[in-house]
Amino acid sequence: MSDHSSAMAPAPGAEARLFLAIERFPALTLYLKFALKAFQKQLAYKFEYFVGVANGLLFIFIFTSLWKNIFDTSKAAADISFSRQGMISYAVFAMIIRISMSQDDLGVMGKVRSGQIALDMIKPYNFFGATLAENIGGTMFHWFTRAMPILAVCMIFTSVTMPRDPVNYLLLILAWTLGYLIYFMVNFLFALLAFWIVETFSFQLMKYGMFTLFSGGIIPLDFFPDMVRPIVAWIPFMSVLYVPTAVFIGHLQGAQAAGFILFQAGWVVALGICCALTWRAARKKLIIQGG
Amino acid sequence: MSEKSLIQARRLRREFTVAEGRAGLLGSIKSLFSSKSSVIHAVDDISFSIESGEFVGYVGENGAGKSTTIKMLTGILTPTSGQAMVDGIVPYEERVKNAFNIGVVFGQRSQLWWDLPVSDSFDLLRAIYRIPGQNYSANLAELSSWLELGPLMKMPVRKLSLGQRMRCDLAAALLHAPKVMFLDEPTIGLDIIAKDNVRRFLKKINQERGVTIILTTHDMDDIEALCNRIIIIDKGKIAWDGDTGRLKDEHMKGKILEVEFHGDDPGQVALPGLSPFKREASKQWLRYSGDGGAGLNEVISALFANYCVKDLSIHAPKVADVVKAIYRQGEGRGEVGP
Numbered sequence: 001m002s003d004h005s006s007a008m009a010p011a012p013g014a015e016a017r018l019f020l021a022i023e024r025f026p027a028l029t030l031y032l033k034f035a036l037k038a039f040q041k042q043l044a045y046k047f048e049y050f051v052g053v054a055n056g057l058l059f060i061f062i063f064t065s066l067w068k069n070i071f072d073t074s075k076a077a078a079d080i081s082f083s084r085q086g087m088i089s090y091a092v093f094a095m096i097i098r099i100s101m102s103q104d105d106l107g108v109m110g111k112v113r114s115g116q117i118a119l120d121m122i123k124p125y126n127f128f129g130a131t132l133a134e135n136i137g138g139t140m141f142h143w144f145t146r147a148m149p150i151l152a153v154c155m156i157f158t159s160v161t162m163p164r165d166p167v168n169y170l171l172l173i174l175a176w177t178l179g180y181l182i183y184f185m186v187n188f189l190f191a192l193l194a195f196w197i198v199e200t201f202s203f204q205l206m207k208y209g210m211f212t213l214f215s216g217g218i219i220p221l222d223f224f225p226d227m228v229r230p231i232v233a234w235i236p237f238m239s240v241l242y243v244p245t246a247v248f249i250g251h252l253q254g255a256q257a258a259g260f261i262l263f264q265a266g267w268v269v270a271l272g273i274c275c276a277l278t279w280r281a282a283r284k285k286l287i288i289q290g291g
Numbered sequence: 292m293s294e295k296s297l298i299q300a301r302r303l304r305r306e307f308t309v310a311e312g313r314a315g316l317l318g319s320i321k322s323l324f325s326s327k328s329s330v331i332h333a334v335d336d337i338s339f340s341i342e343s344g345e346f347v348g349y350v351g352e353n354g355a356g357k358s359t360t361i362k363m364l365t366g367i368l369t370p371t372s373g374q375a376m377v378d379g380i381v382p383y384e385e386r387v388k389n390a391f392n393i394g395v396v397f398g399q400r401s402q403l404w405w406d407l408p409v410s411d412s413f414d415l416l417r418a419i420y421r422i423p424g425q426n427y428s429a430n431l432a433e434l435s436s437w438l439e440l441g442p443l444m445k446m447p448v449r450k451l452s453l454g455q456r457m458r459c460d461l462a463a464a465l466l467h468a469p470k471v472m473f474l475d476e477p478t479i480g481l482d483i484i485a486k487d488n489v490r491r492f493l494k495k496i497n498q499e500r501g502v503t504i505i506l507t508t509h510d511m512d513d514i515e516a517l518c519n520r521i522i523i524i525d526k527g528k529i530a531w532d533g534d535t536g537r538l539k540d541e542h543m544k545g546k547i548l549e550v551e552f553h554g555d556d557p558g559q560v561a562l563p564g565l566s567p568f569k570r571e572a573s574k575q576w577l578r579y580s581g582d583g584g585a586g587l588n589e590v591i592s593a594l595f596a597n598y599c600v601k602d603l604s605i606h607a608p609k610v611a612d613v614v615k616a617i618y619r620q621g622e623g624r625g626e627v628g629p
Contacts, residue, residue, distance in 0.1 A: 030418045037407060037415055044406040044447070119402045121367040123419055124390035284369065 030125060031133035038137030042145075049145060056099045056150045063091040063218065064158065081222045085159065086251065090220055092160045094245040098217045100147035101180055101240065103135050108191035109200060128188070128275060135184055163250055171247040171257055178264035179240040185271035186236060192275075195282040210235070216242025220251075236271065239264040296340035297503055298364065298471065303373035305334040305359050333359040334370070335527035341505065341520075343470070346497045348518035348535070349507045352618060356527040357507045361473050364505070365395055378470055391420065394464035394502075398476035401460055403448040409459050410444040413466060420467035427466065434462040437492055454485030461492060465502070472496070474506045478513055490516050511611035521610070523617055530617055535610065542613045545580040546587065547606045553599035560598065564590040573601075578608075 042049070071084040082090065108131060111117040120127050154160055163169070190207050193200045212218065214237040221242050224232050232238060243260045246252040252260055308328050334356040341347055351357045362368040363375050366382035366389045375382055382389040395402075403412040417427050435441060438458040443451060451459065457477060464472060474493070478486045494517060496502045506518060514521055514535065521538055523531040531538065548565070551574050559567055560575055564585040569576035579590055587605075594600060 030421075033415055033418045037404060037411060040411070041404070041406045116400055118362070118367055118397070119395075119400060121386065122365050122390055122393065122395045124387040125419055126387075 031129060034130055034133035035137030035140065038134040039141045040137075042138060042141040052099075052102075052142075052146055053149060056095065056146060057153060060092055060095045060150070060154060060158075063095065064088050067091050082220070082251070086249065088158070089160050089249045090245060090251065092154050092158060093249055094217050094220075094241050096147050096151050096154070097176065097179075097244050097248075098215075098241055099150060100139065100143045100176070101183055102139065102142040102146070103184060103187055104138055105187035105191065106204075107131070107134075108188060109194045109204075112191065112194035113198070128279060131188065132184060139180065163248065165250070168248050168250055171261070172244055175239075175244040175247045175257075175261055175264060178261065178268055179244050181268050182236050182264065182271060183240045185268075185275050188275055189271070189278055192278050192282050195285045211237050211240070214238060215240045216245065220246065236267045239267055297343040297378055298341040298505070299374075299376040300337055300339050300360070300364070301374045301376075303334055303337045303360065303363060303375055304332070304371045305356075305363060305368060306371045307331045307333055332527050334363070336373070337524070337527070337529055338373075339522060339529065339532055341503065343503055344497070344501050345520055346493075346504045346518050347506065348514035348521040349505055349524065350509075350511075350514060350521060350614060351507075351524035355524045357524055358475065360524070361475060361505070361507060365393060365473055366390065391467065392470050394467070394469035394472045396457075396460050396464045396472070396474045396477050398457070398474075398479040401448065401456055402463055403456070403459055405449050406447060408445050408447055409440070409451075412448065412459075412463060413444075416463055416466050422467050426468070430466060430468060431462070434465055437495060438462055438488075454481050454488075457481060457485065457489060458492075461489065465496065468500075469502065471503045471505070474504060474508075476508050476510075477506070478508065478510055486510075486513075493517055511609065511614060515610045523614060525618060538610065538613055539608055542616060544582075545578065545608075547608055548577045548579055548591075548594075549604045549606060550575050550577060550594065550598075550600055551602040553601045557598050560594070562590065562593050562597065565594075 067087045068084070071087060108117075111120065117127075120130065123130075155162070186207070190200070190203060193203055197203070214232050214235050216238055221229065221233055221238055239260075243252070243264055247257045247260070307330070309331055333354075337356070337360060349357055349360065359368065363370050364377055364382055366386035369383040377389055378392050380389045380392065382393075403409060404415065407415075413431065416422075422430075435444075438461060440458060440462060443455055443459060446455075448456065448459070461477070477493075478489050481489065490513065493504060493506075497504050497517075504517075506513065508514065518535050520533065521531070521535045522529060547568060550560070556573060559570065560577055564581075565577040565579055567575070568578040579587060581587070585593075591603070594603075
């Protein structure tokens with residue numbers, strides 16, 4: 001059993017006591033600790049945090065205003081599958097889900113470029129698992145400290161209401177988790193590009209562009225023209241924000257929702273295989289920058 | 292080569308394919324479509340074995356292949372051919388298993404979490420290496436007293452000075468009580484006192500804990516103070532491998548006399564038993580090898596009798612001088628055998 005009582009050992013905090021119970025599962029403990037430390041790390045940057053919250057609110061204000069105007073002035077809006085109120089809900093929740101999914105997508109790339117990845121390679125853990133755990137820790141921080149307060153502000157100052165049916169929440173958890181994993185693995189794959197290409201900035205830019213346009217964060221899948229919609233639907237980005245948002249507000253229901261969630265699960269498997277293969281190839285390619 | 296050696300390298304080779312960049316915008320566009328590449332032999336047929344408890348200096352110029360060798364022994368890199376073995380494990384095949392046996396310190400990088408207090412990084416390492424509670428506390432208490440970590444434990448790593456950070460990094464690498472420790476330039480950028488502290492600590496863990504240490508450094512004083520064996524690597528090949536004392540005996544026996552003269556430059560000193568080593572204004576460094584039969588006292592008497600000596604000091608040759616000589620020989624005539 002653990003003994004934290006030595007004078008030199010860290011003081012037995014609540015966290016240490018929490019882990020006493022799961023000390024018998026070292027791997028689980030490790031990844032939980034990774035997540036907790038990442039959470040804690042975020043606390044070091046208070047200014048960043050407040051800017052982040054302000055930024056989120058600003059974007060919500062901009063997009064809800066924009067959609068209100070579009071619905072009030074455009075005749076074409078009547079043909080669209082969203083109601084005025086539904087669209088505002090979509091815009092608010094898509095932005096909140098986007099904030100809740102914030103990930104450190106440049107961390108791995110930075111490690112590869114700086115050679116710091118050597119320090120991960122000399123440790124007895126799985127790099128993918130450790131990176132994911134750290135990311136989850138950071139994301140949990142965003143959930144509780146950014147997404148939640150912003151949601152509370154929106155509940156007070158906008159006409160948006162939370163769904164009543166618990167099924168919506170269940171679907172959200174499922175779709176959010178799968179979307180999160182998809183987003184994480186896409187980021188991971190793009191980061192691994194740094195093994196082959198020294199300057200990956202243009203690829204990152206391309207990824208951001210595609211994410212902004214095709215994730216459903218701004219424009220839901222429904223609004224794409226008939227010709228491109230099937231293509232956009234197939235891009236994994238749609239699974240990241242559109243599916244969780246649409247199932248939560250009840251825009252996607254029943255069999256339709258189930259279909260999209262299955263599709264997400266398919267992408268998780270496919271991307272998981274891609275990550276494993278790419279990581280294996282990257283290990284062979286590994287040249288530590290800077291000696 | 293003994294089968295039981297703790298660390299073995301057998302005919303290790305590692306090649307890198309490096310794409311050649313072209314200068315200018317046009318060159319960059321051209322290299323988008325056709326890439327010229329060349330093969331670099333970073334490590335070229337290296338064999339050695341290291342026994343448990345040794346303190347080995349692994350020395351070479353920049354780009355000689357030191358880091359590449361260390362990366363193969365730590366499991367980061369896979370060799371192009373040949374084999375490495377650390378405590379019965381092939382590091383690049385069983386990276387995770389090997390990681391439990393080794394501790395690594397890179398002088399230029401920190402393995403501590405930048406934004407977290409030192410104690411949190413240690414706590415995380417404890418989970419990473421699955422160190423049982425009692426072992427951890429006892430080990431940390433000892434390391435902490437040796438390295439005087441007490442006041443640093445609650446500080447975020449980014450606020451530590453380089454010397455403080457290095458002390459914490461050394462402890463971090465030893466928390467799981469590894470058998471082998473790889474140190475890559477651990478004293479780089481440290482002031483004299485911090486360097487001395489690091490050296491004393493390394494000596495202690497080598498002697499008291501029996502940790503086998505492989506040290507790469509450009510600081511020959513590190514080697515001189517610590518290593519009982521030195522492996523010199525030059526252009527990917529081993530240029531010298533053996534006892535540190537023997538290195539001096541074979542390559543630079545005897546003493547160096549540093550002589551300062553009164554008045555005018557007397558010209559190059561020519562006395563039996565002394566050979567010129569270096570000359571600078573009114574100072575001359577002369578090498579006494581003891582081969583000619585004349586004793587050091589006779590040579591010095593002759594020096595005082597024949598020249599106006601203002602000051603004289605006698606030095607033992609430094610490892611740095613010997614290593615420099617070996618590098619230079621390597622440039623001139625290929626390899627230098629032990």
